[in-house]
Amino acid sequence: AQSVTQPDIHITVSEGASLELRCNYSYGATPYLFWYVQSPGQGLQLLLKYFSGDTLVQGIKGFEAEFKRSQSSFNLRKPSVHWSDAAEYFCAVDTTSGTYKYIFGTGTRLKVLA
Amino acid sequence: DAMVIQNPRYQVTQFGKPVTLSCSQTLNHNVMYWYQQKSSQAPKLLFHYYDKDFNNEADTPDNFQSRRPNTSFCFLDIRSPGLGDAAMYLCATSRDAGETQYFGPGTRLLVL
Numbered sequence: 287a288q289s290v291t292q293p294d295i296h297i298t299v300s301e302g303a304s305l306e307l308r309c310n311y312s313y314g315a316t317p318y319l320f321w322y323v324q325s326p327g328q329g330l331q332l333l334l335k336y337f338s339g340d341t342l343v344q345g346i347k348g349f350e351a352e353f354k355r356s357q358s359s360f361n362l363r364k365p366s367v368h369w370s371d372a373a374e375y376f377c378a379v380d381t382t383s384g385t386y387k388y389i390f391g392t393g394t395r396l397k398v399l400a
Numbered sequence: 401d402a403m404v405i406q407n408p409r410y411q412v413t414q415f416g417k418p419v420t421l422s423c424s425q426t427l428n429h430n431v432m433y434w435y436q437q438k439s440s441q442a443p444k445l446l447f448h449y450y451d452k453d454f455n456n457e458a459d460t461p462d463n464f465q466s467r468r469p470n471t472s473f474c475f476l477d478i479r480s481p482g483l484g485d486a487a488m489y490l491c492a493t494s495r496d497a498g499e500t501q502y503f504g505p506g507t508r509l510l511v512l
Contacts, residue, residue, distance in 0.1 A: 318498060329490055330503040376442060380498055388501060390442035
């Protein structure tokens with residue numbers, strides 16, 4: 287069955303430190319891949335997406351993600367975290383089969399220490 | 401700016417009292433989705449519309465219904481809310497299948 291795994295439920299980093307959030311998926315082909323961020327009490331905001339082409343994708347707010355087919359991964363990175371990045375981050379996969387359905391990971395909650 | 405709007409942002413209802421949540425979009429997208437998100441969980445798809453075609457997820461309770469009177473608006477009706485229906489309800493849109501979904505800010509539902 288198709289699935290998305292975000293192994294880290296909580297991550298704490300210091301402001302200014304680098305960040306990597308992990309996402310692994312299980313799917314027979316290359317899906318469409320997304321990262322969303324959700325601040326408390328808010329909806330989901332798209333950070334970046336991968337459909338095809340260059341495997342290093344740039345997004346908003348200084349985030350980037352790298353698609354690695356061999357590892358079935360789409361990890362999110364940021365070189366220097368700001369306090370305002372504290373939020374919940376969701377990885378999502380669209381299996382491109384026309385099912386209209388995202389498969390979401392369970393999310394990673396990021397805490398930033400001043 | 402083109403966007404997805406949800407009203408109200410917060411809704412309090414009583415156990416068993418019907419409630420309707422609203423979503424509108426200025427993106428002119430074909431597909432509109434309703435998700436339920438409980439605390440510290442991923443969003444769970446309830447159903448979606450492709451244009452006027454309604455698609456219900458197999459595990460969505462009958463208590464949840466939806467209407468899409470035109471391209472811009474979509475409503476979520478909860479016929480008899482239970483305490484377990486307290487959650488954030490997210491509306492999203494996409495131009496077509498396999499395309500990026502854009503989310504509204506959500507409606508937080510509290511059931512007393």
